[in-house]
Amino acid sequence: MSQIFDVAVIGAGSIGTSCAYYNAKKGARVVLIDAGDIADSTSSRSDGNILVCDKQPGFDAIFAKASQDMFPKLENELEYKIEWTQKGSLYLTETEEEFEIASKFCSDMKECGIQMRMMDHQEVLDDEPYLAKDVYGGLETISDGSVYPIGLAYGFALAAERLGCVLSLHNPVTGIQKEEDYFMIQCKNGDILAKNIVNACGVRAPFIGKMVGLDIPIQARQGQILVSEQTFRVARRKVHEFGYMLTKFQSGSYERPVSERVKRNEVAFVFEPTASNNFLIGSSRSFVGEDIRSEIDVMQALAERAIRFFPVIADIKVIRAYSGLRPFTPDHMPIVSDTPVKGFYIAAGHEGDGIGLSPITGTCMADMIAGDKTFMDLSLLSFQRFCS
Amino acid sequence: MKREVVIIGAGPAGLAAAIEATKNGCEVLLIDENRTAGGQFFKQLHKFFGSQAHSAGIRGFEIGKQLLKETEEIGVEVWLESSVIGIFAGKRVAVLRHGITETIEAQSILICTGGAENPLRFPGWTLPGVMGAGAAQTMVNVNRVLPGKRILMIGSGNVGVIVAYQLLQAGADVVGIVEGMPRIGAYGVHAAKLKRAGVPFFIGHTIAEARGKDHVEEAVIAHFENGKILKGTEQKIDVDTICVAVGLRPLSELAQMAGVKHDFIPELGGFMPIHNENMETSVKDVYVAGDTAGVEEASTAMDEGRLAAVSVSYSLGHLSSQAAEQKKEEIRDRLASLRQGPFGERRMNAKKRVVDMGVNL
Numbered sequence: 222m223s224q225i226f227d228v229a230v231i232g233a234g235s236i237g238t239s240c241a242y243y244n245a246k247k248g249a250r251v252v253l254i255d256a257g258d259i260a261d262s263t264s265s266r267s268d269g270n271i272l273v274c275d276k277q278p279g280f281d282a283i284f285a286k287a288s289q290d291m292f293p294k295l296e297n298e299l300e301y302k303i304e305w306t307q308k309g310s311l312y313l314t315e316t317e318e319e320f321e322i323a324s325k326f327c328s329d330m331k332e333c334g335i336q337m338r339m340m341d342h343q344e345v346l347d348d349e350p351y352l353a354k355d356v357y358g359g360l361e362t363i364s365d366g367s368v369y370p371i372g373l374a375y376g377f378a379l380a381a382e383r384l385g386c387v388l389s390l391h392n393p394v395t396g397i398q399k400e401e402d403y404f405m406i407q408c409k410n411g412d413i414l415a416k417n418i419v420n421a422c423g424v425r426a427p428f429i430g431k432m433v434g435l436d437i438p439i440q441a442r443q444g445q446i447l448v449s450e451q452t453f454r455v456a457r458r459k460v461h462e463f464g465y466m467l468t469k470f471q472s473g474s475y476e477r478p479v480s481e482r483v484k485r486n487e488v489a490f491v492f493e494p495t496a497s498n499n500f501l502i503g504s505s506r507s508f509v510g511e512d513i514r515s516e517i518d519v520m521q522a523l524a525e526r527a528i529r530f531f532p533v534i535a536d537i538k539v540i541r542a543y544s545g546l547r548p549f550t551p552d553h554m555p556i557v558s559d560t561p562v563k564g565f566y567i568a569a570g571h572e573g574d575g576i577g578l579s580p581i582t583g584t585c586m587a588d589m590i591a592g593d594k595t596f597m598d599l600s601l602l603s604f605q606r607f608c609s
Numbered sequence: 610m611k612r613e614v615v616i617i618g619a620g621p622a623g624l625a626a627a628i629e630a631t632k633n634g635c636e637v638l639l640i641d642e643n644r645t646a647g648g649q650f651f652k653q654l655h656k657f658f659g660s661q662a663h664s665a666g667i668r669g670f671e672i673g674k675q676l677l678k679e680t681e682e683i684g685v686e687v688w689l690e691s692s693v694i695g696i697f698a699g700k701r702v703a704v705l706r707h708g709i710t711e712t713i714e715a716q717s718i719l720i721c722t723g724g725a726e727n728p729l730r731f732p733g734w735t736l737p738g739v740m741g742a743g744a745a746q747t748m749v750n751v752n753r754v755l756p757g758k759r760i761l762m763i764g765s766g767n768v769g770v771i772v773a774y775q776l777l778q779a780g781a782d783v784v785g786i787v788e789g790m791p792r793i794g795a796y797g798v799h800a801a802k803l804k805r806a807g808v809p810f811f812i813g814h815t816i817a818e819a820r821g822k823d824h825v826e827e828a829v830i831a832h833f834e835n836g837k838i839l840k841g842t843e844q845k846i847d848v849d850t851i852c853v854a855v856g857l858r859p860l861s862e863l864a865q866m867a868g869v870k871h872d873f874i875p876e877l878g879g880f881m882p883i884h885n886e887n888m889e890t891s892v893k894d895v896y897v898a899g900d901t902a903g904v905e906e907a908s909t910a911m912d913e914g915r916l917a918a919v920s921v922s923y924s925l926g927h928l929s930s931q932a933a934e935q936k937k938e939e940i941r942d943r944l945a946s947l948r949q950g951p952f953g954e955r956r957m958n959a960k961k962r963v964v965d966m967g968v969n970l
Contacts, residue, residue: 514868517695517703517712 225403226252226387228590229415231394231429233257234264235370235576236568237421238377239583242299244419245384247587252413253378253386254406256393260374263423263575266513266545268446268493268501269370270459271577274310274337274362275466278329280601281554285574286335287596288581289364295580301376304496307366308458311340311348313490313530314357315462315478322475323360323463336363349456351533365459367493370576377583389413397432404433404564417564417590423548424511426556426569433562438607439570442549443509445519447502447527448541455500455531456492462530465489468506469553469573480525488522490530499540502527504573506547515542547572551607557582558604559589566590567604612638612686614921615702615715617693617863620648621907622721622899624676626914627685633922638713639685640704642692646680647673648723650907652743652750655771655799657908669907696867700894717894717921720864721914724857724878724900729763732818738825742772742854749779757850761828762786763816766794769854774802776852784848787811789833796952817843819851857904867895870970876959877903885967887920887937888913896921903963905956909947916940 230241233255241253255261271289276282296303314320320339327337338361345359346352382388389408396407397418406413420429420437430437464477468489479488491503505519520542527534550556550570555578557568568586571578585595600606614630616623619641627639639646653669680687691706702713726741733739738757742764745756749772760781762773765788773783786803791813793800804810815833819825828851832842857878864882865871870891872883881903888896896917899910916937923933948957 512698514698515695517697517701517710521710 223412223414224250226250226413226415228252228417228419229254229404229406229413230419230421231255231406232421232423232425232569233259233374233378233388233390234262234421234423235260235374235377235579236423236571236582237419238374238381239579240419240421240568240586241386241583242377242381242384243583243587244590245381245386247591249587249590251381251386252389252415253381254389254392254394254408254413256391258390259378260371262425263545263547264370264374266543267370267573267576268491268503269304269367269373269576270310270493271366271368272310272362272459272574273330273335274312274360274365275469278326278333282330282333282335283597284581284602285577286333286364288578289366291580291584292366292368295373295376299376299380301372301379302369303372303376304369305366307364310362310365310459310461311345312360312362312461312463312465313345313352314359315464316357318475319463319477320358323358326466327360337361338363349460351455351531353530353532356530360463367459368576373576373579377579394429394432397429399433399562417566419566419568419586419590421568423569423571423575424546426548426567430567433565435560435562435565435604437556437567437569437604438551439556440508440549441511441546442572443505443507443512443544443546444503444573445505445515445523445542445544447520447523447539448543449500449502449534450538450540451498452500452537454494454498455533455537456494459491459493460530461491461504462489462526465491465504480522482518482522483526486519486522488519488526490526492527492531502534511546513544513546515544548575555582555602556604556607557585557599557602560604561608610711611714612636613715613925614638614717614719615640615713616719616721617702618648618721618723618899618901619643619646619687619689620721620723620899620910621650621673621676622723622901622910622914623648623719624673624680624914625911626719626721626898626918627687628676628679628683629915629918630922631680631683631685633918634927635918635922635925637685639680639687640691640693640702641687641689644690646677646687646689649743650676652746653907654750654775672907693863696863696895716925717896718867719896719898719914719917719921720861720867720882720901721897721899721910722860722863722901724904725860726853727856727858729816729853729855731816733820733825736819736821736825737823738821738849739819739851739853742768742852745850745852746772746775749776755779755781756852757848758782759784759848760850760852761816761830761846761848762852762854764788764794764854764856765800765810765812766854766856767796767799768857769852770795770799770803772852772854773808774799774806777803777806777808783808784846785809785811785830787814787816787830789813789815816851825849825851857900859901859904861897861901864890864895864897864901868892869895869897872963872966874903874959874963876955877905877963881963883963883966883970885970886941886964888917889920890967891970894924903956903960906947909944912940912944912947916944
């Protein structure tokens with residue numbers, strides 16, 4: 222009989238590698254399985270934002286803050302360069318109405334312990350001198366930061382390996398059979414036996430779920446990014462429009478004053494500087510299956526929106542465009558949970574927050590599997606909420 | 610905006626294809642990023658080889674002029690100074706033109722963006738005065754400027770020796786041709802002209818270093834065996850220009866973007882799009898021709914362009930099956946005769962492999 226692992230994590234993105242690391246840290250014998258390589262899919266196609274500013278007040282914000290607070294120590298702990306920086310983030314508001322909504326949001330978030338503050342017109346322009354002169358005001362979130370997402374996944378995976386975790390890469394899972402007290406995971410390179418499984422497959426989580434008869438309501442929500450040439454520092458830190466919140470959650474009655482093209486591609490301006498002085502421009506949202514081809518209409522909408530907030534961008538060249546798939550759930554909250562199949566867990570569906578939420582997700586998953594109490598009640602993240 | 614056929618690149622393949630497709634009744638848009646059409650034709654002052662059907666004996670730029678005249682006469686729509694920035698789903702071609710990005714919906718796309726020179730890395734390779742042989746050819750033949758006075762050519766293939774000879778004709782001193790292989794690469798007729806002019810060939814040698822303060826002042830060459838420089842064999846040559854002619858590779862970024870299957874075919878320049886006997890790729894209605902479809906020569910490029918154009922004309926309903934087949938056979942016969950001889954046969958066999966893969970896609 223071959224060895225039976227305590228935990229098999231399927232999916233080696235930021236979430237899966239984190240689950241592997243924190244389970245191994247607790248002393249479990251862990252195997253990390255992926256059809257491809259580490260950070261092959263969503264984790265290598267995302268920005269590296271570690272944000273609390275785009276969470277909803279309440280559980281969402283507290284959970285995200287707990288994860289964000291883990292990052293400052295992570296680089297030393299993982300002994301891997303994850304390029305953590307913490308410069309805060311800036312939301313822009315275009316109109317008085319938006320500013321009012323943002324102010325209400327700001328005070329709700331403060332009640333959850335999130336450090337935020339409103340900035341008036343002049344303060345915002347002083348903060349980022351290249352901004353369009355008609356920007357109404359802003360909202361600063363002090364604790365926001367960013368990492369290099371591929372580095373983060375490698376850091377987790379290699380640290381897990383040092384703790385005895387077996388990395389089983391380029392080894393697609395073809396089927397799962399439930400035995401009395403373990404699972405037989407059929408893989409391309411042979412069977413792997415494990416008492417527990419963590420399904421951390423992001424947009425492919427439903428595919429693995431089906432193997433044990435679970436219907437996981439995760440859909441791929443595509444997003445595209447433009448990459449600029451190396452240039453001067455257009456903005457010193459992450460800047461995005463408050464309308465981002467509205468497109469992300471598709472909620473509220475407020476309509477942004479934007480063009481048809483921006484509207485139909487659900488584009489909201491996001492700017493992220495990089496260490497090498499290129500910058501990234503996001504963001505778009507669309508449901509197009511697993512298609513990750515770039516689309517010119519979206520690219521044009523992204524550029525249009527960027528130029529609206531930073532007119533100087535009109536004279537800067539775009540050198541690349543790429544897109545990735547966010548694992549979307551109907552209520553925008555991830556699934557970090559056990560399931561009706563005993564020993565089968567899900568850590569997936571983080572939409573655009575998988576990088577930022579990875580440390581806390583891995584920690585909670587390790588606690589759950591070990592039978593320990595998680596740091597807070599996670600019933601809002603339970604798989605059960607989709608089982609009625 | 611809609612067009613039946615969008616042809617990207619107005620070099621030998623693109624021009625020949627545009628003329629053929631237009632004559633067959635297709636509505637064609639030919640796009641090129643340069644200020645004039647013609648691709649590399651206008652750099653080619655030498656006479657072409659082959660039979661009369663291949664314009665043999667005519668100088669490259671004369672063939673280019675002829676093709677341009679024909680595109681004008683039959684009214685091909687040509688967009689110059691227009692860069693194709695991408696091919697998107699639904700065969701939409703995005704073109705940056707006069708500062709504005711326009712999107713054209715095509716029924717068929719032919720990609721003939723040509724090839725690019727391979728770089729060679731050695732100490733000093735970024736010094737001003739080190740350049741591709743193609744760049745030197747543009748300077749001397751198109752812009753009528755000598756790139757330098759004392760020139761060392763790296764690579765003795767056809768490009769290397771032809772450009773070296775043209776530099777010589779224009780008044781430069783070609784101090785030598787360096788070849789890593791133990792034999793001269795080019796056709797004998799081209800190499801012989803340089804030999805007769807007294808230009809030394811350093812066979813089994815490579816460039817070890819380019820030296821100079823802020824411009825090339827000296828080249829160091831050395832014996833080269835089994836991919837390694839033999840220590841102690843270095844010799845200095847007083848030069849101000851080093852031209853690099855170490856082969857071309859297909860420019861196929863747009864084909865990659867369109868999702869076309871690629872493979873590595875060393876005889877045709879390396880990583881390249883796979884196509885079938887009609888020049889169609891793994892993506893339906895997306896065609897390739899010329900150096901994009903494997904680096905060969907201007908004469909094969911023109912015929913590949915025509916072959917693609919005939920296939921497109923048939924699939925759009927502008928040619929009967931019988932008429933198309935007859936045209937294709939004529940073109941394929943010409944291509945076969947162009948791919949004769951020790952050089953041609955190697956390419957012919959590689960092309961057969963490509964087409965076998967393409968048919969089985």
